[in-house]
Amino acid sequence: MNLFAEALAWLFSPERLEGQYALPVLLGQHLFFTVISVLIAAVIAVPIGWLIGHTGRGREIAVAVSGAARAVPSFGLLVLLVLLMGVLHIPEAATFTFVLLAIPSLLAGAYTGLEAIDRRIIDAARATGMTQWQVFWKVEVPLGLPLLIGGLRSATLQVIATVTIAAYVNLGGLGWPIIQGIPLRRFDQVLGGAILVAVLALVADLLLALAQRAAVPAGIRVSQPGAVSPRAARRAVAATTTTASA
Template sequence: MNLLFEAFAWIFSPDRLTGSVPLPTAIAQHLAFTFGSVLIAAIIAIPWGWAIGHFGRGREVAVFLSGAARALPALGVVALLLELIPVSYKTLAAVVAFVLLAIPSILAGAYSGIEAIDRTVIGAGRAVGMTQWQILFKIEIPLGLSLLINGLRSATLQVVATVTIAAYFGLGGLGFYIMQGLANRDFVQILGASIIIIALALILDGLFALLARYAVPRTESRRRRRPTPAPISSNVGYAPSL
């Protein structure tokens, strides 16, 4: 318990505002890697996922590639890319690894959101004369937005935790304090940095949870909240004879 108190004291110490990597700078670097990687992954995965969900083709390939990408160790990918490209591009190598980590969850959320839509809704859109693009942008994307946000949520949480390894290659972030603490056997510093990373993950998780909740279309939300009517008993209105 004393170690936990010391870790919080380390976090809120004025010394964290100075030094080679001040804490606010480390947090900013960590979030920049996280949001930048997730944004690039979203640009790649979302159109791909929407195309798979809309046309119903390529799902097997997407599942295979997503599984393969999940199996890749981020640290190994960064190390391999650093061997293949000049050291001056080590930031690019790290971002590529984080993007590969984020793509599977976003891709799955994009196409599963469209696949989960009731086909009768799609048929109704076609029946009133909507084009394929109108069905995609006016029906499928709005109704599948909640699952897409959950995919973004999962990807962000994976990346925000994995970005810690960026410090192993001298790229900054909150992992800097963990690497420095390991070198100096400073367990208070290691725990303090870990607490901040956990706090960031929880905050981001809460924000995405709220976003997913309000992304549900109003009609769908009302339908989910509508209570199921109680069954009408066959004895209603029946007066037993005395």
Template sequence: MNLLVEAFKWLFAPEQWEGKDGVHALLGQHLLFTLLSIVIAGIIAIPVGWAIGHTGKGREIAVAAAGVARAVPSFGLLILLVLLFGVTHKPAAALVAFVVLAIPSLLAGAYTGFEAIDRKTVDAARAMGMTEWQILLKVEIPLGLSLLLGGIRAATLQVVATVTIAAYVNLGGLGLPIITGLNLRRFDMVLGGALMVAVLALLLDLLLALAQKASVPRGLGFSKTTTKKHKAEHSKAEDKELT
């Protein structure tokens, strides 16, 4: 309990919010790395996932590639890329590492969103004379958006947690007080930095969860609700009959 109090004292001390290494600056660096990583990974993974989901081809390759990417240790990948890129290109090396880690969740969210769509809906769109591009833009993307946002949500949480290791190669972020505190045996600083990362992750997760919920088409949301209600009423009716 005392350590938690000391961590809050360190976190809210005025001097911690001043200068280029202040908490506000570290938070900005953390968010910048996270945003850039998700955007670049999305540009790469989402079109590929949509193509796989629309055509049904290449799914096995995508699953295998995503599995390999998930198995790569993030810290080892960061150090390897820093050595390959050189110390003068550490930000680029870190960005590539975070992009690689974000791609699997985004790729899975993109193609599973299309796979979850009832094939009868797509067949009906084709029967109406819609082109493949029209089906993609007007049917599959809107209906698959919820699962895509779920993939973005998972990727964001993974990247937010992983960006803390950027401090190991002097790139700042909220991992800096954690690493510095460990070296100085200042555990209040370590806990304060960890709390900041946890709060940031929770806030981003909440925002993306709200966006994911809002992206579900009203008809689907109503259908799920009514189905659950119908099942509950049916179960009650059966219980009454048994009694």
């Protein structure tokens, strides 16, 4: 308990708001790299995942690539890219690492969201006269959105964790107090930095969990987070397709 109290005292010290390594500055760096990396990964992975889920082709390749990417140790990849690109390009190397780590979860969330939809729902939408583009945007994307946000949730948490260890290569972020405090044996600082990272991860997870729940179309029951009840989904899509055809 004494260490925890010391960590809180370190966190709320006025010194934490001053200088190059002030906590607001470190938090801003952490959020910047997280948001930019996840956005870039989403631009790459989501269209590919939607294409795979819509056409049913290339799933085996996507699974193999995602599995291989998940098997790569994040810290080793980060250090390797920094060595290859040079110390003058640490932000670029780090962002490239974060993007590679975020892609598998986003890719899986995109194509599994579409694959999980009952095919009878798609057939009902086509029977009302919807084009392939309308089926995709008005039926598949809304019904697959909860699982996509689930993939976004997983990718965001993974990037938040990896940005923490990237302070080892002088990237900044909330991992800096941890990396600096370990050799100095400043365990109050280490614990304080760990608390900040944990709080950031919990807040991000909570916000994305709320977004995932809100993404479920009205009238559709959810038996599990991101899972759609086929019967209720058919009723919702039937109403949507009727409106669209009218």
